[in-house]
Amino acid sequence: TxxxxxxxxxxxxxxxxxxxxxxxxxxxxxxxTCQRFLADRYVEGVCPLCKYDSARGDQCDGCGKLLNAKDLIDPICTVCTSKDxxxxxxxxxxxxxxxxxxxxxxxxxxxxxxxxxxxxxxxxxxxxxxxxxxxxxxxxxxxxxxxxxxxxxxxxxxxxxxxxxxxxxxxxxxxxxxxxxxxxxxxxxxxxxxxxxxxxxxxxxxxxxxxxxxxxxxxxxxxxxEYLMYEGQQFSKSRSVGVFGDEVQGIDLSVDIWRYTLISKRPETSDSSFTWSELKDNNNNELLSNIGNFVNRALKFTFKNYKQEGSDQGVLPAPGPLTEQDIACFEGVNKVFEEYKAAMDQRRLREGLQKAMEVGRCCNKFFQDEKPWELIKKDEERCRTVIVIALHLTYFLSTLLAPFLPSLSSKILFDMNLISEDQKKHTECHPYLPEPLSEKSFPLPFLQPGHKILREPQPLIKIVTGKEYEKYTGGDKKDQGKKEQPKKGAKGGGKKGGGG
CATH class of the missing domain: 3.40.50.620 (HUPs)
Structure with a gap:
């Protein structure tokens, strides 16, 4: 520019x-042949230090050392493949x-x-x-x-x-x-x-x-x-080992599952490896069963059972008094929240995501223990309190997920009628991290009785079936490149495993 x-x-x-x-x-x-100087990426050869056979003119992906192109052994022009x-x-x-x-x-x-x-x-x-x-x-x-x-x-x-x-x-x-x-x-x-x-x-x-x-x-x-590997191998476009951005665009999977998988595998202390099976498990057994399950149940229950008079819109009911169980729930979530902030302050992103998911499990446990589907038949006031708490927990959870899964967080906030359709695309409009949950701050100013849930919530995350998994991976996608392994002497990991 x-x-x-x-x-x-x-x-x-x-x-x-x-x-x-x-x-x-x-x-x-x-x-x-090309009548040009071969700077950096225009030349490849054998690394003089570790003998990796695809070292570039400025750096070796095998050992990670910076190089001078003229020091490469058996250099090759990557433009015309000339060897002299x-x-x-x-x-x-x-x-x-x-x-x-x-x-x-x-x-x-x-x-x-x-x-x-x-x-x-x-x-x-x-x-x-x-x-x-x-x-x-x-x-x-x-x-x-x-x-x-x-x-x-x-x-x-x-x-x-x-x-x-x-x-x-x-x-x-x-x-x-x-x-x-x-x-x-x-x-x-x-x-x-x-x-x-x-x-x-x-x-x-x-x-x-x-x-x-x-x-x-x-x-x-x-x-x-450290380095992120692909099914235990180095990422390499030249050997067709890996999955790359242009391919991801053509795969019908939410961007959130890619973000979740890459952050959960972020190689902060040692090399880690992306695998297709883990991506599927992360979607079905983590995001869907934890976050998707709780958020969908809480919002759907509200929309179905608490309607604004003369409207098909859902509305937040007035809560009753908080109980000892409610305060204990707040304290448990707040404890994990403090651990989340500590991890994020120390740039431990993988741990931060783990803590956000732990809050999700706290939310699921609260909802499952309280059983609002039973309370609504026998203790309507208590049911209202449980639902208002559940929506507070939903909001709280969405803010913790926002740094990692901004699209998912936006969907939650949109379904809660806390941001508009247009604001879903602009994360600077989203709420900041909340204060810890407490009896004093409950209910929050923007989640007062009468707050509307405008439309029936849609599932946040779709399940990946075995048939879809085979389609996404091409059946043998994870076996790419196995016939063309790096030659003996190649070390370390593949391309950089993080960055920005």
Whole structure:
């Protein structure tokens, strides 16, 4: 975009002005067939470190190490598959990371940035080896132009350019982008990514910003992951191992089940593996039987049994007094709520989702123990109280799920008549996390007697049958790539297992 070009070039000019840019001649691989330099992803070969046979020109997915394309063994041009690229020299610009290392180390030692264990280990390794100048230009036709005489046919390297996209995409949204990106006193920056992207966000991007000597918002917290595998194998498009975004779009499954499965398998401490069988179990035995079951029962019971006079709309009845069981339910939910907040504050997203699901189980237990379908026949006042509590729990649960399953949360709030059809698409309109449930705050201002349930609630989640499962997986989808395993020597996980 034009904003990206302007910001990347402005940052470069500041770095150059502050003497953090150098110009050097470097040897690169050149494809004689294509008549082009082979930068980064345009060349593959055997990793010189771990012998993984599909290492790229800038990084090896086998061992995760950053590479120089000319160090690859048996390099191949990925454009024409030529196996005889030669070395040629070309002038390039370098970011002087060696000069910036003392500034970076002082910043990392301060109290404004917190790295998780993974990020800290990777960053310390880079620093202990001593930072070196890093090339930030490439001989490519497509990319952000370099504003320097003699470099008209070059563009900026992706890992100089791409992190600045965080800034430019904000500028696309608002002209007041500097309130976010040049306001470290009032903005806290969280970043989430797979471990292979750590050095670009804890070393290169911060050094780039420090080098401008401007008051940029910089990283405060980073949450990294290990690798996500596919049925125990590395994700690989070239070997057709995995399920990818274009395929997901063609599969008739709610986006919520994909989100739920990926977050529940988020490899926060070790590699984990996506499996189709778990996706099916997550849908049927977790989301459907826990969340879908409770929400649907609570809302349908209200809609069916409490009608506004002269209307087919449901209406929230007036509750009676709370009992000791009700207070105990609130206390149990609040205890899990505190654990949820603690997990989220520590960027433990998988645990946060687990706690939200635990609240769902508390909700189901309350509804099942109270049996409103029996109460309505023998104790109508108590039944009204139970239903009002159930709808409070439904609202409470929807807010806990919102960070993970925004579409599902929106459906719940819409069925409760707390947001409009249009607001379902705009999560900034959704309620924030509530205060803990208590006798003092019950009932909430927006769930008072007379609140309408406008339409009969529809099932939140549909069951995945065995026949549908076979259709989605293609019967043998999970067996993709098994005839074409990585050669001996390939290590570690596959593509990054998280990120953002």
């Amino acid at each position: 034009q904003n990206q070009t302007e910001i990347a070039q402005a940052v470069y000019k500041k770095l150059d002005e502050n003497n953090f840019i150098s110009e050097n001649s470097t040897s690169q691989l050149f494809c004689k 690229p030669e070395e040629k020299t070309s002038n390039h610009l370098y970011l002087c990371l060696d000069k910036l290392q003392p500034i970076l180390e002082e910043w990392l030692a301060g109290d404004t940035v917190t790295l998780d264990r993974n990020a800290e280990g990777i960053t310390k390794t880079w620093l202990s080896l001593g930072l070196k100048e890093r090339c930030i230009t490439r001989d490519l036709k497509w990319g952000t132009p370099v504003p320097r005489e003699g470099f008209e046919n070059k563009v900026f390297y992706v890992w100089y350019d791409a992190p600045l996209g965080y800034v430019s995409i904000t500028k696309e949204y608002t002209d007041e982008w500097e309130k976010w990106w040049k306001n470290p006193e009032n903005v806290t920056l969280y970043q989430f990514m797979g471990k292979d992207n750590v050095p670009f966000h804890t070393v290169i991007f911060p050094c780039t910003l420090h080098g401008t000597k401007e008051n940029w918002t910089k990283l405060n917290y980073i949450s990294t992951t």
